[in-house]
Amino acid sequence: MIQVTLKDGSIRSVEPGTSLASLAASIARGLGKAALAAKVDGEIRDLTYALQADAEVEILTAEGEEGLKVLRHSASHLLAQAVQNLFPGTRLGIGPAIANGFYYDFDSEHVFTPEDLSRLEAEMAHLAKANFPYERREVERGEALAFFGGRGENYKVELIEDLPAGVAISMYTQGNFTDLCAGPHVPATGKIKAFKLLNLAGAYWRGNEKNKMLQRIYGTAFDKQADLDDYLFKLEEAKRRDHRKLGQELDLFSLHDEGPGFPFFHPKGMILRNILEDFWRLEHQRRGYQEIKTPIILNRGLWEQSGHWDHYKENMYFTRIDDEDYAVKPMNCPGGMIVYKSKLRSYRDLPLRLGELGLVHRHELSGALHGLLRVRNFTQDDAHIYMLPSQIKDEIIGVIDLVDYFYRVFGFEYHVELSTRPEDSMGSDEAWEMATGALEEALRAKGMEYKVNPGDGAFYGPKIDFHLRDCLDRTWQCGTIQLDFQMPEKFDLTYVGEDGQKHRPVMIHRVVYGSIERFIALLLEQYAGAFPTWLAPVQVRVLPISERHEEYSDSVVARLRELDIRSEADDRREKMNYKIREAQKDKIPFTLVVGDREAESASVAVRRYGQDNAGAKMGVEEFISLIQEEIRSKKSIVPQLHGD
RNA sequence: GCCGUUGUAGCUCAGUCGGUAGAGCGUAUCCUUGGUAAGGAUAAGGUCACCGGUUCAAUCCCGGUCAACGGCUCCA
Numbered sequence: 001m002i003q004v005t006l007k008d009g010s011i012r013s014v015e016p017g018t019s020l021a022s023l024a025a026s027i028a029r030g031l032g033k034a035a036l037a038a039k040v041d042g043e044i045r046d047l048t049y050a051l052q053a054d055a056e057v058e059i060l061t062a063e064g065e066e067g068l069k070v071l072r073h074s075a076s077h078l079l080a081q082a083v084q085n086l087f088p089g090t091r092l093g094i095g096p097a098i099a100n101g102f103y104y105d106f107d108s109e110h111v112f113t114p115e116d117l118s119r120l121e122a123e124m125a126h127l128a129k130a131n132f133p134y135e136r137r138e139v140e141r142g143e144a145l146a147f148f149g150g151r152g153e154n155y156k157v158e159l160i161e162d163l164p165a166g167v168a169i170s171m172y173t174q175g176n177f178t179d180l181c182a183g184p185h186v187p188a189t190g191k192i193k194a195f196k197l198l199n200l201a202g203a204y205w206r207g208n209e210k211n212k213m214l215q216r217i218y219g220t221a222f223d224k225q226a227d228l229d230d231y232l233f234k235l236e237e238a239k240r241r242d243h244r245k246l247g248q249e250l251d252l253f254s255l256h257d258e259g260p261g262f263p264f265f266h267p268k269g270m271i272l273r274n275i276l277e278d279f280w281r282l283e284h285q286r287r288g289y290q291e292i293k294t295p296i297i298l299n300r301g302l303w304e305q306s307g308h309w310d311h312y313k314e315n316m317y318f319t320r321i322d323d324e325d326y327a328v329k330p331m332n333c334p335g336g337m338i339v340y341k342s343k344l345r346s347y348r349d350l351p352l353r354l355g356e357l358g359l360v361h362r363h364e365l366s367g368a369l370h371g372l373l374r375v376r377n378f379t380q381d382d383a384h385i386y387m388l389p390s391q392i393k394d395e396i397i398g399v400i401d402l403v404d405y406f407y408r409v410f411g412f413e414y415h416v417e418l419s420t421r422p423e424d425s426m427g428s429d430e431a432w433e434m435a436t437g438a439l440e441e442a443l444r445a446k447g448m449e450y451k452v453n454p455g456d457g458a459f460y461g462p463k464i465d466f467h468l469r470d471c472l473d474r475t476w477q478c479g480t481i482q483l484d485f486q487m488p489e490k491f492d493l494t495y496v497g498e499d500g501q502k503h504r505p506v507m508i509h510r511v512v513y514g515s516i517e518r519f520i521a522l523l524l525e526q527y528a529g530a531f532p533t534w535l536a537p538v539q540v541r542v543l544p545i546s547e548r549h550e551e552y553s554d555s556v557v558a559r560l561r562e563l564d565i566r567s568e569a570d571d572r573r574e575k576m577n578y579k580i581r582e583a584q585k586d587k588i589p590f591t592l593v594v595g596d597r598e599a600e601s602a603s604v605a606v607r608r609y610g611q612d613n614a615g616a617k618m619g620v621e622e623f624i625s626l627i628q629e630e631i632r633s634k635k636s637i638v639p640q641l642h643g644d
Numbered sequence: 645g646c647c648g649u650u651g652u653a654g655c656u657c658a659g660u661c662g663g664u665a666g667a668g669c670g671u672a673u674c675c676u677u678g679g680u681a682a683g684g685a686u687a688a689g690g691u692c693a694c695c696g697g698u699u700c701a702a703u704c705c706c707g708g709u710c711a712a713c714g715g716c717u718c719c720a
Contacts, residue, residue, distance in 0.1 A: 103715095111648075200714080202714095204716055208717085214716095216715070255712085365646090380720065547678095575679095578681080582681085584681060585681080607680060612680090
């Protein structure tokens with residue numbers, strides 16, 4: 001007998017050779033039915049796996065993330081089977097489970113259309129009903145190559161050839177379909193009950209743009225239809241809070257054919273921008289930053305000196321002035337260098353923190369543009385910190401704290417990534433190691449968790465990136481801290497040390513919002529367009545009940561405006577219900593209804609955004625202190641994200 | 645940039661199997677003077693993305709361009 005330790009700590013004795021399926025069934029009949037796979041000593045296995053020695057076992061069901069992942073991976077095989085049945089000759093790429101579902105990449109003569117998706121779903125349902133078991137077979141490399149080679153599956157052959165020697169090569173078969181796959185899988189296709197194919201996309205084989213583009217089909221699968229319906233509903237909800245839609249509805253900004261990727265900001269969008277910038281200036285001033293502004297177009301020589309000409313040219317725009325080459329700045333740093341060098345600096349001046357809200361232009365690929373999240377010109381809330389080597393750690397920590405403070409104010413959750421040296425970069429290995437080490441050290445000192453992105457750094461230095469999430473769960477880099485030993489060298493930056501000699505400063509490039517545009521997009525999605533009072537373009541709308549209340553309504557607006565509370569009156573000849581509805585649709589934090597009763601007593605009837613009840617009547621001055629406190633405290637209510 | 649889809653009024657969308665277009669919302673004007681999510685009437689508003697081709701005739705069919713959307717690649 002062997003001893004099996006279950007997740008709850010209990011121990012069971014079973015015969016050697018007992019399968020995980022029968023173990024699950026012996027624990028509870030329900031578990032036997034729900035089991036999809038199991039974790040044995042940390043490794044996820046098929047239920048057919050036979051236990052041979054003492055082990056820790058956790059039965060996985062679709063209730064848990066890992067079980068759901070196995071289910072989705074199996075669903076991708078089901079899709080591949082359906083595709084090959086309906087479109088014979090289609091060659092297979094890869095088909096993994098991903099965050100909220102799965103995909104499979106295909107190479108087919110046939111170009112898949114959205115209509116094909118429902119046909120494929122029907123075929124998948126048919127194959128699921130047949131309840132084919134997923135059968136695992138481990139084979140020799142030669143056999144695997146012969147099998148897939150014989151079927152013309154050149155992508156699978158390539159995968160097998162790249163597998164390191166000594167690795168077990170396994171194939172899974174369900175009915176008439178066999179795929180190269182490490183597994184594990186659910187016991188049989190019948191386990192896949194609730195699934196949906198979502199969209200079609202092109203994807204380069206192995207993610208390399210030099211390779212052929214395959215056709216990718218995305219889908220998702222859940223344990224129960226109700227869960228699937230719930231997920232699809234959430235997707236619809238997410239679309240409702242899409243910043244592109246809200247930006248138009250709330251009249252914040254627009255995008256036009258005349259300037260693809262170059263956003264137009266409307267009056268209300270400008271209010272928001274300006275608030276974000278005012279807040280930024282205030283907080284930076286408090287932390288010892290000074291502000292500068294450098295030109296948007298600068299001479300070619302500067303960009304050659306900075307390395308951008310060699311390493312960033314594809315992303316830059318150029319122009320000619322008086323027969324000389326100029327470039328539109330894609331980054332603010334070279335201009336900042338010139339400011340640093342405009343006078344002699346002493347070690348006493350360091351750390352020197354120079355901030356710049358700089359408008360940069362980058363030529364992004366046309367297919368990459370996305371609302372305000374990916375544009376071709378944007379304002380970076382940049383700053384460059386010039387310092388002594390001994391100040392590096394404290395300065396990085398200072399920036400980490402600053403970013404954290406900002407994101408907290410807006411109620412953002414974020415995660416951190418550390419990006420290391422890319423292939424196309426400049427500088428010595430030692431400098432890169434030193435810089436990367438310094439960033440890591442600061443992260444460790446803050447006790448922050450982070451993910452490493454090898455090769456994702458800037459061409460002049462490694463970086464710490466802060467990522468925020470959009471309404472569709474995609475993450476976007478916003479804040480970043482980049483340690484740079486190259487630019488000071490390239491530009492021969494110096495400071496005069498205690499010893500009276502010239503020394504080389506170290507510098508940090510950093511942004512907090514990242515880009516004002518991107519940050520606004522994420523704020524819109526974060527609040528679903530219902531901005532907290534301090535950010536709302538219109539904070540108060542006053543609704544006079546009839547024409548004879550206009551005078552009073554105007555006096556209330558005038559009083560509020562006197563105190564810089566952004567207010568307006570809606571004195572259209574419309575019914576109260578109509579005006580209330582509009583004020584709610586415009587997501588204005590406070591709607592004040594004024595009629596005879598209010599005019600007589602210098603009061604207002606306050607209705608808050610999103611609250612159904614007719615609000616309380618209160619004195620004008622009382623309302624003013626309420627809203628002022630709310631603005632001062634930057635109070636925000638973050639609506640539930642993603643409904644979960 | 646690549647793959648796929650889409651492009652009709654300010655917005656959301658119908659429609660025309662080839663005979664130059666329609667609704668709702670919004671806007672304007674008039675009526676209604678109203679108490680917490682849509683009162684009524686009338687009117688204005690479109691080179692059917694753009695450029696070519698086929699045709700007696702193109703918004704519709706074909707080709708190209710541009711843009712948007714979903715991805716891939718890339719990135720704040």
